[in-house]
Amino acid sequence: MDKLDIVKNLLAKIKMPNSQQSPLCCYTLLALARLKQETSWHEATNEWTRIHDIIVFTSENYSKTYAENSRETIRKQAMHHFRTAALIEDNGQATNSPNYRYRLTSEFLKVIRSLEDNSTISDDNLELKKFISEHESLSSIYASKKQIQKMPVKINNIDFTFSPGNHNKLQKAIIEEFAPRFAHNSTCLYVGDTIEKDLVNNSDILSSLGFDITLHDKMPDVVLYREDKNWLYFIEAVTSVGPMEPKRILEIENMTKNVTSGKIFVTAFLDFSTFKKFSDKLAWETEVWIADMPEHMIHLNGDKFLGPHKK
Structure with a gap:
């Protein structure tokens, strides 16, 4: 040889x-x-x-x-x-x-x-x-x-790990900080990972709610469902791209045209400086949550309290 x-x-x-x-x-x-x-x-x-x-x-x-x-x-x-x-x-x-x-x-x-x-x-x-x-x-x-670098996260009372990186750091904050405050008792129906794309994907419930799951590639970063109010939270975790801009809203609306639940569109950021970079691109009738200020939200829908927009 x-x-x-x-x-x-x-x-x-x-x-x-x-x-x-x-x-x-x-x-x-x-x-x-x-x-x-x-x-x-x-x-x-x-x-x-x-x-x-x-x-x-x-x-x-x-x-x-x-x-x-x-x-x-x-x-x-x-x-x-x-x-x-x-x-x-x-x-x-x-x-x-x-x-x-x-x-x-x-x-x-x-x-x-x-x-x-x-x-x-x-x-x-x-x-x-x-x-x-x-x-x-x-x-x-x-x-x-x-393995040490991975971030532990509990989703629907089950232990998972996110791969390291700012995008997953923000998704972890959405699950652990945003959901308990603004989506109380909600269930995570979908969340991806930068490596394992469908970390959580409850396709049965998504289909029963009217999702067109054939448009899977259009799914937001995180989808939460609050059954007591019949509200769905569509959340984009933005570190460099992908806020809830008008085009993105239309894509999600097309995927959920048969969904009758109330729809809440949220863009999440790690910090205020990142939010400022995207502030002129955000669609009206959406919400903003910043992980650095977890107790507060910015409402772009004109309503006093968080909730789905009334048509």
């Missing part, structure tokens, strides 16, 4: 993310180990190495040329992740120092030296098994970090 293929196989065995199994990452490891195509694996070394040295080694020995201005790309795509996964270490110098260097860790050097040409990497490779047993995989580390 080609050395590049064997290194890629090795990175897959230790469960590096796919983006860290790229040719750039494989060439970087070969350069750090000073392994030419004809060099035996057991001759691998872990000398201190600059990224410039990696670029030169790869060009001279594998005819793969990376420009000098790609050093930051190599640092971000390979070095940072390799260090987190304990494949390499640095010499502790400042990153902008001309003396800043990297090298393979002694543990991973043993794994490299245990490899063979023209052979697949066995799961029974003792050095590989030892390394895997002593070091958590980078994929697991990143998955744990993503």
Whole structure:
């Protein structure tokens, strides 16, 4: 097997993310180990190495040329992740120092030296098994970090998590801060997530209320239903786009033309400065809620109290 293929196989065995199994990452490891195509694996070394040295080694020995201005790309795509996964270490110098260097860790050097040409990497490779047993995989580390970053939210008394980000931060505030104040005892019929699009989608109730669910892509960010008043709240969570402007109202009206419940249109913002950016686009007969000021609402419908517009 080609050395590049064997290194890629090795990175897959230790469960590096796919983006860290790229040719750039494989060439970087070969350069750090000073392994030419004809060099035996057991001759691998872990000398201190600059990224410039990696670029030169790869060009001279594998005819793969990376420009000098790609050093930051190599640092971000390979070095940072390799260090987190304990494949390499640095010499502790400042990153902008001309003396800043990297090298393979002694543990991973043993794994490299245990490899063979023209052979697949066995799961029974003792050095590989030892390394895997002593070091958590980078994929697991990143998955744990993503899980920690997720935002817990209770929707209809069921625990969910939102992916990180301002849009979901605002949706969480709508569920936890807006609904108890202005949609008391309401049920969430729909809310999306920036990754998991239909986090909550109660299509049975939506259909029974008269929604045309074939127009699913027109659904607002959050839909709440207050049964005691037979009110529906259509809420757009706006951080950069998508307020309740006249065109958006028409789209929702078309989707809900068979709905007889009272309809309340709300645009939610994280803060007042974001609201000001969209204030001239908001449709009349709608409401505004700002998460920074959760006790208050701005009414653009002329009525004293919140409620569906009377036709």
